[in-house]
Amino acid sequence: MKIKFWGVRGSIPCPGPRTVKYGGNTACLEIWFEDIERLIIVDAGSGIRELGNDIMKRDIVKKGIRAEILLTHTHWDHIMGFPFFTPIYIPGAQLTVYGPVTYEDETLEDTVGGQLTYRYFPVRQAELAAKIEYISLKEEKLDLGDGITLTTKYLNHPVLCLGYRVEYKGKIFCTAYDTEPFQNVFCSDPNDPSYDEDMAKEGEAVAREENQRVGDFFSGSDLLVYDAQYTKNEYKSSKVGWGHTSIEHAIDFSEKSGVKKLALFHHEPLRADKEIDDLAQNFCVPKKNSGMDVFFARESEEIII
Ligand SMILES: [Zn+2]
Numbered sequence: 460m461k462i463k464f465w466g467v468r469g470s471i472p473c474p475g476p477r478t479v480k481y482g483g484n485t486a487c488l489e490i491w492f493e494d495i496e497r498l499i500i501v502d503a504g505s506g507i508r509e510l511g512n513d514i515m516k517r518d519i520v521k522k523g524i525r526a527e528i529l530l531t532h533t534h535w536d537h538i539m540g541f542p543f544f545t546p547i548y549i550p551g552a553q554l555t556v557y558g559p560v561t562y563e564d565e566t567l568e569d570t571v572g573g574q575l576t577y578r579y580f581p582v583r584q585a586e587l588a589a590k591i592e593y594i595s596l597k598e599e600k601l602d603l604g605d606g607i608t609l610t611t612k613y614l615n616h617p618v619l620c621l622g623y624r625v626e627y628k629g630k631i632f633c634t635a636y637d638t639e640p641f642q643n644v645f646c647s648d649p650n651d652p653s654y655d656e657d658m659a660k661e662g663e664a665v666a667r668e669e670n671q672r673v674g675d676f677f678s679g680s681d682l683l684v685y686d687a688q689y690t691k692n693e694y695k696s697s698k699v700g701w702g703h704t705s706i707e708h709a710i711d712f713s714e715k716s717g718v719k720k721l722a723l724f725h726h727e728p729l730r731a732d733k734e735i736d737d738l739a740q741n742f743c744v745p746k747k748n749s750g751m752d753v754f755f756a757r758e759s760e761e762i763i764i
């Protein structure tokens with residue numbers, strides 16, 4: 460599998476002189492399976508626009524573009540590039556869009572394709588030339604054919620959000636974004652009037668169990684791409700409950716889960732290149748015990764596993 464990053468930022472695109480090195484586009488990466496000529500895309504943030512332009516220069520255009528787009532969730536930074544993805548306008552292109560099931564009134568198609576209405580955009584969904592199929596996912600395991608398997612896992616985010624585990628020829632690629640460690644949802648302060656000892660213990664146990672399930676989900680990954688938007692200090696000071704992980708937790712938790720290579724991802728848009736470089740100096744040192752390799756994902760970077 461060749462993984463290429465097309466957008467590594469969270470929340471909102473942030474192009475400009477401060478973000479030239481790591482890039483300013485929001486979440487999008489591709490997995491290219493060279494031997495079977497299959498293409499899987501994870502998320503349709505603003506980075507998918509450049510990916511679409513690149514695809515149009517590839518040989519697969521002649522054979523007919525076929526791609527699976529896995530959406531981790533439908534927050535705007537993960538779907539905003541979809542209307543600008545050129546293959547949706549190409550006759551004969553076949554795209555399958557997977558995403559977490561929505562329990563609201565709107566279907567996945569309404570949520571993603573609904574960006575293509577005159578209210579927001581000059582082209583309507585009905586005018587797209589590609590054949591686009593939408594498939595809603597829960598926690599499940601799917602056979603994508605050609606020996607590719609896909610497993611999904613719910614993460615902890617303010618909207619339903621899936622982690623993806625893609626396995627092919629003994630190699631494992633995982634995503635864990637956007638997510639935050641599961642927490643005890645009950646009051647754990649004995650001095651608080653709402654404190655209930657049994658509920659506090661129960662909440663603790665549930666959070667521990669859910670975190671364990673997430674760790675099991677990406678254990679043994681050859682590459683894990685993990686939401687690490689904040690530092691631990693930023694997280695603790697004002698970001699608890701926002702649905703993102705600290706760099707420190709991502710590293711520690713991945714190492715304990717037996718991950719081989721960790722890409723820190725979904726960078727805070729306020730973070731300039733120099734600041735990420737400084738964080739990398741601190742955090743991206745080979746881990747003595749596990750040998751796990753850690754790096755901050757950079758737009759255009761390719762990793763082969
Ligand atoms: Zn996001």
Ligand SMILES: [Zn+2]
Nearest residue numbers: 532534616637
């Ligand atoms: Zn999100």
